[in-house]
Amino acid sequence: MTETMSTPSEYDAAAVGALVAKQQITEVLYRRARAGDRRDVELALACYHPGATEEHEGFSGTAAEFIRNVSMISPNSTAPVIGLWHLISNILIELSGDEASVESYHLAVVIGDDDSGETQSSIGGRYLDKFAFRDGRWAITHREVVFDWSRVDAATTPYWELVGLDEAKLLRGRFGPDDPLYHQLDVTRGQ
Amino acid sequence: MTLARPVAELLARHEIEQLLTRRGRAADSKDPDAILREHVPGSLDTHGIYDGTIEEFVEYLRTHNYQDKRYGPQRHTISNVLIEFDSDSRARVESYHLAYHRIVLDPVAYDVYIGGRYLDRCEQVGGRWQLSSRQVVYDWSRSTPVSNPTTLESE
Numbered sequence: 627m628t629e630t631m632s633t634p635s636e637y638d639a640a641a642v643g644a645l646v647a648k649q650q651i652t653e654v655l656y657r658r659a660r661a662g663d664r665r666d667v668e669l670a671l672a673c674y675h676p677g678a679t680e681e682h683e684g685f686s687g688t689a690a691e692f693i694r695n696v697s698m699i700s701p702n703s704t705a706p707v708i709g710l711w712h713l714i715s716n717i718l719i720e721l722s723g724d725e726a727s728v729e730s731y732h733l734a735v736v737i738g739d740d741d742s743g744e745t746q747s748s749i750g751g752r753y754l755d756k757f758a759f760r761d762g763r764w765a766i767t768h769r770e771v772v773f774d775w776s777r778v779d780a781a782t783t784p785y786w787e788l789v790g791l792d793e794a795k796l797l798r799g800r801f802g803p804d805d806p807l808y809h810q811l812d813v814t815r816g817q
Numbered sequence: 818m819t820l821a822r823p824v825a826e827l828l829a830r831h832e833i834e835q836l837l838t839r840r841g842r843a844a845d846s847k848d849p850d851a852i853l854r855e856h857v858p859g860s861l862d863t864h865g866i867y868d869g870t871i872e873e874f875v876e877y878l879r880t881h882n883y884q885d886k887r888y889g890p891q892r893h894t895i896s897n898v899l900i901e902f903d904s905d906s907r908a909r910v911e912s913y914h915l916a917y918h919r920i921v922l923d924p925v926a927y928d929v930y931i932g933g934r935y936l937d938r939c940e941q942v943g944g945r946w947q948l949s950s951r952q953v954v955y956d957w958s959r960s961t962p963v964s965n966p967t968t969l970e971s972e
Contacts, residue, residue, distance in 0.1 A: 646823045649830060656897045660911070663956075711932045711956045713896050713913050733915070735932050735957050746959055785929050785958035786865070788920055789887065796865035799934065799956035806954050811909050811936040813901065 647726070648719045650764045651757050655730050658766070659712040665699045665801040668816035674766045675758060681770045689769060698736075708744075709737030709799065724759035744781035750774045826902065829946070833939055834898050836946045837912050841893040847883050849875040857940055857949040864953045871948075889919030889926070906941035920960070931958040 654673050661670035670693045680689040685696050698705045716731035730753045738745040756768040786793050797806045807813050820828070836855055843851035856862070856871040867877040882888055897913035916931040934954040939946050 642824060646827055649827055653899065656899045659897055660899065709957060713915055715896050737957055746957065782960045785931050785960060788927060788929065788960050791865055797952055797954045799954050806936060806952065807911055810952050811911060813909065
């Protein structure tokens with residue numbers, strides 16, 4: 627690191643600890659987004675503590691039940707969805723010992739494909755999460771999803787077509803282990 | 818001086834996030850030299866526009882993309898930065914971007930949004946984190962004719 631860095635002992639240790647906790651909580655939010663967008667059930671489950679609960683689009687129950695059987699990443703899902711993308715921002719974390727209340731914003735894009743053709747749904751919403759530090763890790767104990775707005779549009783001319791790029795040369799996002807994240811960046815699923 | 822591991826990692830994460838943000842600014846200001854500063858010399862940049870070394874890519878941008886009147890203002894918002902450290906000075910990084918491009922075609926100009934991800938390998942060289950390779954993943958895109966062409970200059 628650079629020579630201007632001070633040792634932690636020069637700061638209030640609790641303040642530095644809070645910063646580390648906030649970073650770890652932030653990463654859980656990003657991993658939960660990655661889990662949905664890549665359809666990685668094990669990774670999604672790993673973002674919660676055992677027994678965690680979720681209120682999500684009319685569902686109210688355990689997070690594990692939601693992920694395994696109800697959500698669009700469930701292997702049982704019949705939703706005509708071919709792509710998901712969740713951008714997370716505006717993360718506000720209120721720490722209270724080994725618990726935390728966390729609000730984050732998401733901008734989600736859902737690519738649908740059914741008889742009527744390809745659609746793009748855009749959704750602006752928020753996650754209201756309770757986190758706890760147990761067994762050496764921060765994870766979600768309760769998640770509520772708030773939807774602020776949404777719109778559904780028919781697919782448009784893609785960017786690459788508009789500017790004449792060869793789509794075959796582009797890396798495209800995918801559900802599952804075929805996504806470039808795994809074969810280009812050697813990231814392991816489920817972790 | 819030794820930092821506790823979580824603190825050292827926190828600092829490294831912050832510096833890598835700043836690197837990604839600076840790289841976004843360099844692209845959006847269409848500044849080839851600023852782009853080059855964020856990459857390890859000779860490293861690969863795979864955008865699907867021009868695939869080669871960062872020097873070749875930047876030269877392509879300078880001579881083609883930045884001279885091409887079709888390409889108007891652009892903007893890249895970066896988020897969801899997930900970092901895996903392979904050592905104190907090497908990391909693999911996924912980040913999300915929401916890109917905006919004004920594409921000026923005749924007779925219609927478009928507002929284009931692209932949702933994608935960067936898959937980066939980063940190295941700390943001489944105390945500075947830099948990109949040693951970048952690949953761009955395209956998740957979705959959306960183009961709509963501009964609502965009022967006069968509200969935003971095309972160049």
